[in-house]
Amino acid sequence: MIHYTLKSDATRGLVLLNEPGQEVTANDWLQSFAPRRVVSLYGEMGAGKTTFIKWLCEQLGVQDAVNSPTFAIVNVYDVDSRNLPGGKKEGIEDIYHFDCYRLRNIQEALDLGAQDYLDSGCYCLIEWPNVIEPLLPDDTVHVQLRTLPTGERVLEVE
Numbered sequence: 067m068i069h070y071t072l073k074s075d076a077t078r079g080l081v082l083l084n085e086p087g088q089e090v091t092a093n094d095w096l097q098s099f100a101p102r103r104v105v106s107l108y109g110e111m112g113a114g115k116t117t118f119i120k121w122l123c124e125q126l127g128v129q130d131a132v133n134s135p136t137f138a139i140v141n142v143y144d145v146d147s148r149n150l151p152g153g154k155k156e157g158i159e160d161i162y163h164f165d166c167y168r169l170r171n172i173q174e175a176l177d178l179g180a181q182d183y184l185d186s187g188c189y190c191l192i193e194w195p196n197v198i199e200p201l202l203p204d205d206t207v208h209v210q211l212r213t214l215p216t217g218e219r220v221l222e223v224e
Contacts, residue, residue: 067222067223067224068085068222068223069085069220069221069222069223070082070083070084070085070090070095070220070221070223071083071087071218071219071220071221072114072117072118072121072211072218072219072220072221073218073219074217079121080117080118080121082095082121082221091125092121092122092124092125092126093125093126093149093150093151094151095122096122096126096150096151096189097151097152099207099223100151100152101152102203102205102206102207103187103188103189103190104184104189104190104192104202104203104205104206104207105189105190105191105192105206105207105209106192106195106199106202106206106207106208106209107119107191107192107193107195107209107211108194108195108196108208108209108210108211109210109211109212110213112213113211113212113213113219114211114213114219115193115194115211116133116134116165116193117219118209118211118219118221119132119163119191119193120132120133122191123143123145123161123163123191126145126149126150126161127145127146127149128143128144128145128161129144130143130144132163134165134193135163135164135165136165136167136168137168139164139165139166139168139169139178140162140163140164140165140178140180140183141162141163142160142161142162142163143160143161143163144158144159144160144161145158145159145160145161146158146159147159150189159188159189160186160188161188161189161190161191162183162186162188162189162190162191163191163193164180164183164190164191164192164193164195164198165193165194166192166193166194166195166196166197166198167193167194169197169198170197171197172197172198172200172201174197175197175198175201176201180198180201181201184201184202184203207223207224208223208224209221209222209223209224210222210223210224
């Protein structure tokens with residue numbers, strides 16, 4: 067298991083630190099799991115799942131407003147593929163941001179085309195993935211977010 071700390075900095079916003087305390091960029095973080103592109107995020111309400119996804123997207127150059135797709139289930143963000151880890155092709159690539167909190171069963175996920183998104187080869191960042199776990203690829207990056215008494219967030223990655 068790999069541990070990271072997500073801190074809030076007054077001037078720079080969020081900062082991701084590795085275990086030795088060095089800053090990690092979103093690109094480096096995602097590159098460390100390449101070529102895997104499906105990331106499932108677990109944690110209690112308010113643990114920082116959406117905030118972390120927002121940080122990843124902003125760091126990767128997403129220009130769209132990044133917010134939780136609680137009612138839409140999936141938000142699609144465009145990003146210049148050159149901003150992505152290993153991004154050699156030119157053009158726009160999609161990042162899919164799921165919030166599966168409201169899904170009651172796997173059939174609802176299938177009805178909205180979740181399998182197509184997961185098979186697309188694009189980044190899929192998934193909050194509350196429990197209901198769709200049977201659909202997740204074997205190489206999914208699983209992230210557990212916990213809040214420390216200090217208010218800092220710890221990311222544990224399997």
